[in-house]
Amino acid sequence: MLQIAPSKTDTERLLLVSPELADVLSAIIRRLRGPSGAIPLAPFYDVREKVWNPPMPLLFQRQIGTEHRAFTPTFLRTLLIGAIAGTGLTDAGGAPLTISPHDFRRSFVTDAIMNGLPPHIAQVICGHRSIDTTMGYKAVYPAETIEAHRAFIARRRATRPSEEYRTPTDQEWDAFLAHFEKRKVSIGTCGRAFSTPCIHEHACVRCALLRPDPVQRARIEEIRDNLIARIAEAEREGWLGEVEGLQVSLAGAEEQLRQLDRGHGQHTAVDLGIPTTRGDR
Numbered sequence: 075m076l077q078i079a080p081s082k083t084d085t086e087r088l089l090l091v092s093p094e095l096a097d098v099l100s101a102i103i104r105r106l107r108g109p110s111g112a113i114p115l116a117p118f119y120d121v122r123e124k125v126w127n128p129p130m131p132l133l134f135q136r137q138i139g140t141e142h143r144a145f146t147p148t149f150l151r152t153l154l155i156g157a158i159a160g161t162g163l164t165d166a167g168g169a170p171l172t173i174s175p176h177d178f179r180r181s182f183v184t185d186a187i188m189n190g191l192p193p194h195i196a197q198v199i200c201g202h203r204s205i206d207t208t209m210g211y212k213a214v215y216p217a218e219t220i221e222a223h224r225a226f227i228a229r230r231r232a233t234r235p236s237e238e239y240r241t242p243t244d245q246e247w248d249a250f251l252a253h254f255e256k257r258k259v260s261i262g263t264c265g266r267a268f269s270t271p272c273i274h275e276h277a278c279v280r281c282a283l284l285r286p287d288p289v290q291r292a293r294i295e296e297i298r299d300n301l302i303a304r305i306a307e308a309e310r311e312g313w314l315g316e317v318e319g320l321q322v323s324l325a326g327a328e329e330q331l332r333q334l335d336r337g338h339g340q341h342t343a344v345d346l347g348i349p350t351t352r353g354d355r
Contacts, residue, residue: 078201087201102133116142150175183211188218190226261294261330262286280326286334294334298327 076099078087091099106113114137115129134145154173163171183196197208231239242250250268257264265283266272278284279297286294301324308316 089199114142116144118144180211183208184213187212188222190223192223261290279330280323286330288334291334294327294330301327
């Protein structure tokens with residue numbers, strides 16, 4: 075696994091890398107380690123933010139004299155241009171091939187999607203906030219993307235037991251439909267997956283999988299007020315063992331109300347006035 079520190083979107087990403095890439099990264103790290111076994115710290119100038127970042131154990135750095143300096147974007151491009159020139163590769167017109175570091179992102183997204191990776195997964199890996207950005211990176215047409223994903227699903231099914239893709243029996247289908255009927259509870263809908271047991275012993279107000287019904291808001295408020303009164307009674311009588319359980323239920327009820335507020339916020343009417351023409355002003 076490769077962890078990428080926050081980038082321009084201020085998000086961290088965790089990627090699964092191939093053994094070949096892991097071997098290359100480990101070789102770089104071995105070369106960088108000092109006598110103490112730690113990677114030297116090197117400052118880095120952020121050309122976009124126009125600030126010097128504090129010394130960090132950068133992966134791409136070199137020693138010049140007694141100083142450790144980070145590779146600049148210009149130096150990395152120079153290395154890349156030299157490596158590409160040494161291969162003798164040319165483009166479709168026969169001219170020497172030119173590649174920028176950013177082109178590797180486009181190549182990765184194109185190759186991943188053409189091999190069946192769903193575009194929304196590629197979006198997460200690349201750290202894009204919008205899937206439109208990810209789709210703009212790929213050098214394929216949407217129809218080719220769909221066909222590549224279908225081919226990926228077909229290959230995946232070929233490696234799994236055929237019993238998983240058989241036609242369900244009438245009893246299994248009835249059980250599946252009954253599951254969704256049983257998900258309807260008095261204060262909302264249970265969001266637990268099919269064929270999974272209730273982990274809260276049907277104490278729905280505590281469950282994070284409950285999707286509260288806005289119509290039942292008054293009842294949830296009544297449950298919350300009742301829990302507050304019961305907690306006060308338990309503390310007054312010294313029933314400390316019961317207080318803890320009631321507080322868990324109270325926290326769950328308050329969370330259900332907050333969930334209703336987030337999804338169905340209280341809206342107030344805004345007076346926009348009566349439209350007038352220029353002559354009426």
